[in-house]
Amino acid sequence: MSDKTEQQYQKLLAELNKILTERTDDATGERITLRDAVCAYVFAERASGTTINRVVQAVDAILGEAEEAVAKGADGIRRRDHALASQLVYWCLEFGSTRGGGETLA
Numbered sequence: 809m810s811d812k813t814e815q816q817y818q819k820l821l822a823e824l825n826k827i828l829t830e831r832t833d834d835a836t837g838e839r840i841t842l843r844d845a846v847c848a849y850v851f852a853e854r855a856s857g858t859t860i861n862r863v864v865q866a867v868d869a870i871l872g873e874a875e876e877a878v879a880k881g882a883d884g885i886r887r888r889d890h891a892l893a894s895q896l897v898y899w900c901l902e903f904g905s906t907r908g909g910g911e912t913l914a
Contacts, residue, residue, distance in 0.1 A: 846896055847903040860904040867896050 846867060853863045871893055879885055 843899055846899045850900050850903045854904055860901065863904060864897050864900050867900055868893060871896060 849867065850863055853866070854860070858866075871889075875888065879887070
Protein backbone atom coordinates (compact mmCIF):
# COMPACT_ATOMS: atom_id res chain seq x y z
CA MET A 809 0.00 0.00 0.00
CA SER A 810 1.43 3.37 -0.96
CA ASP A 811 1.73 6.21 1.54
CA LYS A 812 -1.04 8.10 -0.29
CA THR A 813 -3.35 5.08 -0.21
CA GLU A 814 -2.56 4.50 3.47
CA GLN A 815 -3.34 8.16 4.25
CA GLN A 816 -6.65 7.93 2.37
CA TYR A 817 -7.49 4.74 4.25
CA GLN A 818 -6.68 6.32 7.62
CA LYS A 819 -8.77 9.39 6.73
CA LEU A 820 -11.75 7.24 5.73
CA LEU A 821 -11.36 5.15 8.88
CA ALA A 822 -11.27 8.27 11.06
CA GLU A 823 -14.36 9.70 9.32
CA LEU A 824 -16.26 6.43 9.75
CA ASN A 825 -15.28 6.29 13.41
CA LYS A 826 -16.44 9.89 13.93
CA ILE A 827 -19.80 9.31 12.23
CA LEU A 828 -20.47 6.04 14.07
CA THR A 829 -19.58 7.64 17.40
CA GLU A 830 -21.89 10.61 16.77
CA ARG A 831 -24.74 8.42 15.54
CA THR A 832 -24.37 5.99 18.42
CA ASP A 833 -24.43 8.84 20.92
CA ASP A 834 -27.53 10.32 19.25
CA ALA A 835 -29.25 6.92 19.11
CA THR A 836 -28.51 6.26 22.78
CA GLY A 837 -30.07 9.57 23.80
CA GLU A 838 -33.10 8.94 21.62
CA ARG A 839 -33.47 5.43 23.02
CA ILE A 840 -33.45 6.74 26.59
CA THR A 841 -36.06 9.36 25.69
CA LEU A 842 -38.23 6.69 24.05
CA ARG A 843 -37.87 4.33 27.02
CA ASP A 844 -38.83 7.09 29.44
CA ALA A 845 -41.91 7.93 27.36
CA VAL A 846 -42.97 4.27 27.22
CA CYS A 847 -42.47 3.88 30.97
CA ALA A 848 -44.49 7.03 31.72
CA TYR A 849 -47.30 5.77 29.47
CA VAL A 850 -47.24 2.33 31.11
CA PHE A 851 -47.30 3.92 34.56
CA ALA A 852 -50.28 6.11 33.71
CA GLU A 853 -52.23 3.26 32.12
CA ARG A 854 -51.48 0.78 34.90
CA ALA A 855 -52.43 3.38 37.53
CA SER A 856 -55.81 3.69 35.85
CA GLY A 857 -56.27 -0.09 35.93
CA THR A 858 -55.41 -0.95 32.33
CA THR A 859 -54.13 -4.51 31.96
CA ILE A 860 -50.60 -5.02 30.71
CA ASN A 861 -52.04 -6.82 27.65
CA ARG A 862 -54.00 -3.71 26.68
CA VAL A 863 -50.99 -1.48 27.32
CA VAL A 864 -48.83 -3.61 25.01
CA GLN A 865 -51.56 -3.59 22.35
CA ALA A 866 -51.83 0.19 22.58
CA VAL A 867 -48.06 0.71 22.32
CA ASP A 868 -47.94 -1.66 19.35
CA ALA A 869 -50.75 0.29 17.66
CA ILE A 870 -48.93 3.58 18.29
CA LEU A 871 -45.76 2.12 16.73
CA GLY A 872 -47.79 0.95 13.73
CA GLU A 873 -49.22 4.45 13.23
CA ALA A 874 -45.74 5.95 13.49
CA GLU A 875 -44.38 3.48 10.93
CA GLU A 876 -47.23 4.31 8.59
CA ALA A 877 -46.58 8.05 8.96
CA VAL A 878 -42.89 7.55 8.22
CA ALA A 879 -43.73 5.46 5.15
CA LYS A 880 -45.94 8.25 3.79
CA GLY A 881 -43.05 10.68 4.14
CA ALA A 882 -40.54 8.35 2.50
CA ASP A 883 -41.11 5.85 -0.29
CA GLY A 884 -44.61 4.81 0.76
CA ILE A 885 -43.54 1.35 1.88
CA ARG A 886 -44.35 0.57 5.49
CA ARG A 887 -41.64 -1.46 7.13
CA ARG A 888 -42.20 -3.17 10.45
CA ASP A 889 -39.29 -2.66 12.82
CA HIS A 890 -39.56 -5.93 14.70
CA ALA A 891 -36.56 -5.18 16.90
CA LEU A 892 -38.10 -1.89 18.02
CA ALA A 893 -41.50 -3.51 18.55
CA SER A 894 -39.88 -6.20 20.70
CA GLN A 895 -37.98 -3.58 22.70
CA LEU A 896 -41.15 -1.59 23.34
CA VAL A 897 -42.98 -4.70 24.52
CA TYR A 898 -40.05 -5.56 26.78
CA TRP A 899 -40.10 -2.09 28.34
CA CYS A 900 -43.86 -2.34 28.86
CA LEU A 901 -43.56 -5.69 30.57
CA GLU A 902 -40.51 -4.74 32.58
CA PHE A 903 -41.91 -1.46 33.85
CA GLY A 904 -45.51 -2.66 34.04
CA SER A 905 -44.66 -5.66 36.14
CA THR A 906 -42.64 -3.59 38.61
CA ARG A 907 -45.44 -1.04 38.94
CA GLY A 908 -48.61 -3.05 38.79
CA GLY A 909 -49.04 -6.32 40.60
CA GLY A 910 -46.61 -8.48 38.65
CA GLU A 911 -49.14 -9.31 35.93
CA THR A 912 -47.62 -11.14 32.98
CA LEU A 913 -48.51 -11.05 29.33
CA ALA A 914 -50.93 -13.85 28.46
